[in-house]
Amino acid sequence: MADEVTLLDFWPSPFGMRVRLALTLKGIDYIYKEENLQQKSDLLLKSNPIHKKIPTMIHNGNPISESLIMVQYIDETWPKTSSLLPSDPYGRSQSRFWADYVDKKVYDCGRRTCFAKSPEEGDAAVKELLECLKVVECELGEKLYFGGENLGYVDVALVPFYSWFYAYESFGGLSIRDECPKIVAWAKRCLENESVAKSLPDQQKVYEFVVMMRKKFGVE
Amino acid sequence: MADEVTLLDFWPSPFGMRVRLALTLKGIDYIYKEENLQQKSDLLLKSNPIHKKIPTMIHNGNPISESLIMVQYIDETWPKTSSLLPSDPYGRSQSRFWADYVDKKVYDCGRRTCFAKSPEEGDAAVKELLECLKVVECELGEKLYFGGENLGYVDVALVPFYSWFYAYESFGGLSIRDECPKIVAWAKRCLENESVAKSLPDQQKVYEFVVMMRKKFGVE
Incomplete structure (x- = not known):
């Protein structure tokens, strides 16, 4: 199955930028969806019911939240390109x-x-x-x-x-x-x-x- | 080299308990040092100069801070016993x-x-x-x-x-x-x-x- 990655984000967010950067560094294509934080999308509320916050990423139907957790997930899921975290x-x-x-x-x-x-x-x-x-x-x-x-x-x-x-x-x-x-x-x-x-x-x-x-x- | 693990801790700390528990689950012997938080030890101040907080653990001379980071470190350093984090x-x-x-x-x-x-x-x-x-x-x-x-x-x-x-x-x-x-x-x-x-x-x-x-x- 080809990877389907959707990022629910808001452009000035430094946390969102982290995830965009990690995906770009790894060469992963993704669909970017800008959220209106005054009227959050059903997809955001469903994907991150606990914090209801951007950025939230959905990879092949699986939602992941919290930017540093997402960056680690990206690093561990696509290890072929150079790793962001040290090997030891x-x-x-x-x-x-x-x-x-x-x-x-x-x-x-x-x-x-x-x-x-x-x-x-x-x-x-x-x-x-x-x-x-x-x-x-x-x-x-x-x-x-x-x-x-x-x-x-x-x-x-x-x-x-x-x-x-x-x-x-x-x-x-x-x-x-x-x-x-x-x-x-x-x-x-x-x-x-x-x-x-x-x-x-x-x-x-x-x-x-x-x-x-x-x-x-x-x-x- | 045999592993030398020292834990600088304070008994009621739930963060300290996490590290004690992770080390015990992995069967790692460690030296427990109770800190006086009103007069922190030189070893704590030297090992965690940024936050100066317990728990701080020193493994073969290398200091590690922040309880969840320590638990992950313990899990990754002693992987032989069952892993705390999932494999995927x-x-x-x-x-x-x-x-x-x-x-x-x-x-x-x-x-x-x-x-x-x-x-x-x-x-x-x-x-x-x-x-x-x-x-x-x-x-x-x-x-x-x-x-x-x-x-x-x-x-x-x-x-x-x-x-x-x-x-x-x-x-x-x-x-x-x-x-x-x-x-x-x-x-x-x-x-x-x-x-x-x-x-x-x-x-x-x-x-x-x-x-x-x-x-x-x-x-x-």
Whole structure:
């Protein structure tokens, strides 16, 4: 049976970008369905009845949710192309640790940077965001990618947030380029990869989305 | 080289219990070191510099953190005994989904049930806790274990919370046995397994720990 992959997604989602990137890196064709989050499709509600969240992927009728779980599933299901996770258990545990760190820290700090309801809240979010990015920069060290010589699991987990950097900088009043030059250089290196370039929306477009959402949330 | 495994832990931690249980199920001898969370050991701070949290495990000098990542590491490092995760990628994705659900929902609702600062907060926590437990009960269905005929990854992720059930019931004013009889029957079935019985502290002991913590937090 030919593989049938459908991705229920929403374009600015860094979690959705991860799955798009993993599928593209593996060369898997998929049907992309943009969800209206105000009126979620029956397919989304049926496929992810617990969280009702995008991204959700359906592979040959089997639904899978949670972006990092999807990326691991993609890596394990199509192992013929180069693997995203290391081959040894210890390497895998460390990749999982850093992807989990990105999930627990970077997303939340970034969201609070964009949608802070007071200057104090905004300042605290920016401080935390920079701390997080410096921690991941330190972990990157002198490596080309978190995966070493090639893009790996942690690269796939983190690089989508680069699409949000301009929004973080604009609303947080910070320069990530000045504070974390190695992370910006790494992200630009990732973007030289065709799959990354194809999977990530433009920073300006994400910025405009954040402007719209801030108005909607009454932040301005 | 013989395997040297050290576990830095704190006895009431359901996350620590997961790792103890996984190691015991796999028949791995380990050195248990109880941490004083008010004065963490140099070994913990050095082994988990990012989160500085228990449990942290050190295997032949290599530190690993985050309980579910540790359980996966244990499963992948000692594959000779029966595997905790299913052999197929889809089964693994579903096990990871449910373990993640337990992490994101059950722990938080349970903590808020024990340490609510107002009756309203407590009532909301209890309502959410019951909803969560009913969702996992529904997922268990008629299976003996979440892993099917044998204990698996989701069982290891969830069963430690059984040690906290009496505390949840006492401070939340609910009967989990009445509301979720299948989950209580499942937990008792798990406790018939010698490894589970050895790895989980008594409910009364956890209750007394919660009483002490509530006094410390000024909840009463």
